[in-house]
Amino acid sequence: MSLTPKNTVIGFIGTGVMGKSMAGHLLKAGYSLKVYNRTKAKAQELLEQGALWSEKVAELAAECQVIITMIGYPKDVEAIYFGNDGLLYNAKPGTYLLDMTTSSPELAVRIEQAAKAKSLQALDAPVSGGDVGAKEARLAIMVGGESEAFAAVRPILELMGKNIVLQGPAGAGQHTKMCNQIAIAANMMGVCEAMAYAQKAGLDPKVVLQSIETGAAGSWSLSNLAPRMLAGNFEPGFYIKHFIKDMRIAIESAQQMGLNTPALDLAVKLYEQLAAQGEENSGTQALFKYYR
CATH class of the missing domain: 3.40.50.720 (NAD(P)-binding Rossmann-like Domain)
Incomplete structure (x- = not known):
């Protein structure tokens, strides 16, 4: 039926x-x-x-x-x-x-x-x-x-x-989502660092975005979340507390398979620092605050 x-x-x-x-x-x-x-x-x-x-x-x-x-x-x-x-x-x-x-x-x-x-x-x-x-x-x-x-x-x-x-x-969908979250975790650090670098260099980050988001650096986070962080909009499209949960699941699963994940390990530490400062209900783009 x-x-x-x-x-x-x-x-x-x-x-x-x-x-x-x-x-x-x-x-x-x-x-x-x-x-x-x-x-x-x-x-x-x-x-x-x-x-x-x-x-x-x-x-x-x-x-x-x-x-x-x-x-x-x-x-x-x-x-x-x-x-x-x-x-x-x-x-x-x-x-x-x-x-x-x-x-x-x-x-x-x-x-x-x-x-x-x-x-x-x-x-x-x-x-x-x-x-x-x-x-x-x-x-x-x-x-x-x-x-x-x-x-x-x-x-x-x-x-x-x-x-x-x-x-x-069964379980393959969740394993695939872990791959997704691992890629996002490292990418979010790169997006935040790039925008922080643009500001320190005296550039207009919004203009920088126009150049880099359509090239090899392009990503969903760069196009969708960088504009939010530059506007000071840290409302959750996805909560930091839930992202930490996801990264912890990915780390545990990777350890069970004998895989080292140094970028993921660093990302979860940075997000946990933000959560400890009261940002657990902010969106993942609030990682930008760490660099500011």
């Missing part, structure tokens, strides 16, 4: 900075949407657009054919999936579970194994693209899991993203 708006109720857990926009695209496509968030106020905009509120995770799980989670930390994912009132114990057989949180590859494997035992289909599908990508439905979505389940939910994923790739079995 295809998962069309006529026959499918989607549950969405985690309506924060990115989740709110992602869930909104599903509503606009005509899907019935049930939402749950620890703070109901964060779901208010979706409720006004026609989403239905679930008081408990178990209630949502029992009423949906597809359930998407977009939450904060691996411990939150563990609780939402494995708790007595969680998804694995309350979802109906045949339900598709999509964890789009950036989380642990090992946890993704455990979720899929537990899901199979209960006749559920689980995929790990973390995303990249930040608040802008979420709003514009052009996220990169990195998927781990079985190809049949991926094919079934792909039309739903296409409502939220443009670059959607099945990377391999």
Whole structure:
């Protein structure tokens, strides 16, 4: 059975900075949407657009054919999936579970194994693209899991993203997201240092950007986050506290594989210094403050 708006109720857990926009695209496509968030106020905009509120995770799980989670930390994912009132114990057989949180590859494997035992289909599908990508439905979505389940939910994923790739079995999506975060961590240091250098040299950093963002130095962070940092806009498209979480997962996974990650090790130290100074709820571009 295809998962069309006529026959499918989607549950969405985690309506924060990115989740709110992602869930909104599903509503606009005509899907019935049930939402749950620890703070109901964060779901208010979706409720006004026609989403239905679930008081408990178990209630949502029992009423949906597809359930998407977009939450904060691996411990939150563990609780939402494995708790007595969680998804694995309350979802109906045949339900598709999509964890789009950036989380642990090992946890993704455990979720899929537990899901199979209960006749559920689980995929790990973390995303990249930040608040802008979420709003514009052009996220990169990195998927781990079985190809049949991926094919079934792909039309739903296409409502939220443009670059959607099945990377391999369970956990492969999370491993791919770790590659993404490692690349971003080193790049963010370079972007901040470049802008700080431009200022120290007496250049106009905005004019410098015009020259370097289309050349070999070009990157998403340079084009999208450098203008924010130069404008003094440190509002979160992606929280520093969540980026630290991601980098810690990547470091732990790399250590388990015997891989050294010196650039990542330095990046997490710099971000942890910022967090200790009260910047944990700022956007990742606030690393620029370290250089100022």
